[in-house]
Amino acid sequence: MKSDHDAKNRQRRLAALARSERETLEDALDRIKPPPRYDVVKPAETGLVMVRGRAGGSGAPFNLGEMTVTRCVVRGADGALGVGYVAGRDRRKAELVAIFDALLQDPERVGQLESDVIAPAEQRRRERQDHVLARAAATRVDFFTVVRGE
């Protein structure tokens, strides 16, 4: 039985991996020596999820439209199941996410991978987001209401 804390960490790491570039993950995997062994349990498969919105943004759910998603399941050498879910149709990326998800469940690897792969991915996301928010902030305006009829 996994603790809530483990599940939260896994959730956070999967979120970081899903937003990483495929090449970045490929390079990070290449740096691991010897190359980790894994078996593909469910080969990467592209499908759809129905994106739900809410009436008025906060009310009852409705079906807004679908998006493409790719998923993959692998089993690491120690038997841990790695699961990858990523937006889009990149099958190799879904497999890489699954591989890292399996590796990150290994207590002997998690520290290293957290600092080599997850932390940089989270930082890149933060930087991208800050860049967007700083440009948005530069377009903030004050409209002065002009009194009519004077």
Added chain:
Amino acid sequence: MYVAVKGGERAIANAHAWLAEERRGDPAVPELTVAQIREQQRLAVDRVMTEGSLYDPDLAALALKQARGDQVEAIFLLRAYRTTLTRFGATVPLETSRMTVRRRVSAIFKDVPGGQVLGPTFDYTHRLLDFALAANGEPPAAPIAETPLADTLPGVIDVLNRESLIETEVAPSEAPTPPDLTREPLRFPAPRAMRLQNLARGDEGFLLALGYSTQRGYGRNHPFAGEIRFGEVTVEFEAPELGFAVELGDIELTECQMVNQFAGSKTEPPQFTRGYGTSFGHGERKAMGMALVDRALRAAELGEEVTSPAQDTEFVLYHSDNVEAQGFVQHLKLPHYVDFQSELTVIRGMRRTAAQTREAALAEAAE
């Protein structure tokens, strides 16, 4: 009625070969890449995703390239493609209040927490053709503020509705699974979740015109743009293999909260009511048109007299889908030879009868 015909294979193949050549245009001009369309024709891509009802910018860009820029054709291609994929399930409903905002404006409250944020907008441009764009060149970098916006900006209406003069939208504690028009036909009276899905997929031009008609007096509902926001929203999915919601990534989304006058009814005090519109990517015109029509379609629920097209649920929902509409209109181009032959026979028969009657009448008069 259209009757199947045989033959014409060679002519059809040749026509499609010519189409491919026309698509490419002058070979002396460099060919467009899908990435160029995705990056530089982004609003066309966004519309194809919204009405194609499939978020995938690369696929939408490819569809636009294949369709020679024809939006409805590209939307049709995306709709056809989605039928080849299996559905893994439905996402956790989006939390648009946690959007990473690029643009957020309100036309009803001047001072909103976080401010009025224009973002990358066509508003306030002079609509003068920019001939500098005819020559290539990189635009100067957009200015960057020292202090970025907050990570999330709460919804204007939620924050500024202290007196509860505006209707609130609260998620029911046990929301039923919303109906899904990709798997079941429209039914009437259509619940709001069904209407919203139909409108979200609906043709922008149709919804824009209907929304406009309410402003001009055909089902007037006195709208104000309570809030328009555009930005990135995280998509979460309850993965069966994981037992928790996993973040798939982020999608760009536009949302419009329309606030409308309402006199009140026997059960409701006078208050402002709301209409909701949304689109994938940056699609403000679509979101606003949709919000106006969503509100108009609530007429019966709010005890208003249904007098105009925009308030007529069957009329709106049955005619909003441009893939269905173009299919039925354009099928008229297909051979209707047999049908037309039978109509010709009928017309000839009617003429004969009319002539005989006339002759008989003349003969009678002569006697």
